[in-house]
Amino acid sequence: MYEWALGKHMREFTCVFDLRFRELNLTKDPLSLLDLLGDRFRHLKAVLKDLLASPGSLLFVLDGLDEFQYPLNWNAPDKNVDVDSKVSMSELKVALIKGSLLPESSVILTSRPSTDAPKRFFQRCCMVLGFEKDQLMEYTSKFYKDPKVSESVYNYILGNDNLFVLSFIPLYCYITCTALAEFYSVENQEEDA
Structure with missing residues (x-):
């Protein structure tokens, strides 16, 4: 993110949203992506609709999937969820990760290796090596x-x-x-x- 802010890498992104699953556990359901981002990034609230209108220029960093307390149903059929749809946090995250919500946006998902992350939804998976x-x-x-x-x-x-x-x-x-x-x-x- 530091190199992005300096303009060295990932220049195609207008905005990077860093969302931590540990904090998302405290969020009350149901809510829309617009509500969630407006609450987390208050300084962007006035321009959020414009930012979300160009999803190809957005990067979502979803940090700590293994810390998320709600069940995620990766096999559920895709719902018609848009940025204004009020749904549970689980449904919102699954829709964003699977690409049924803002499919042109980019998503980076972090998790400990023990978590069964949905690798089939990503173009690239990386593992930071450390001790087991x-x-x-x-x-x-x-x-x-x-x-x-x-x-x-x-x-x-x-x-x-x-x-x-x-x-x-x-x-x-x-x-x-x-x-x-x-x-x-x-x-x-x-x-x-």
């Missing part, structure tokens, strides 16, 4: 010399959702292991004494 659960176990076992400490830290990370998500990224896994090293090493020494 078994790789996290291997990393902690190599990080600590003491197998008891390694197992304790690994179990602690698995038991804490926030740390587990962070540990997917190798740098954060290193930071977490470094931060927990002293605590678990001291705890282990006390047990031995």
Whole structure:
């Protein structure tokens, strides 16, 4: 988005809408795309109708599908949904992703790899590589010399959702292991004494 704002990439887009599923969980149903965007991007409210009239110049970044609490029915027949149609958040997101709502617009969908994202609706799928659960176990076992400490830290990370998500990224896994090293090493020494 930074490079888009500087005009270096994706020059064909007039506007980029960044919508996070975690925030969309708090939105009350039913609502239209126009209402949703008007609420989220108040500074654009006066020009939204004009922007949506040229959907080929719009990019929707839908971030965190795995955090969405509502069920998404990818196999439901396409409904006739337009920017003014008041529908549930689930129906609105499915229509936007499937392309039955603003089919000329572009959509980027982000999700953790564990989510069954609807790959058939996209031209390109990319995965940011990081640690999976078994790789996290291997990393902690190599990080600590003491197998008891390694197992304790690994179990602690698995038991804490926030740390587990962070540990997917190798740098954060290193930071977490470094931060927990002293605590678990001291705890282990006390047990031995």
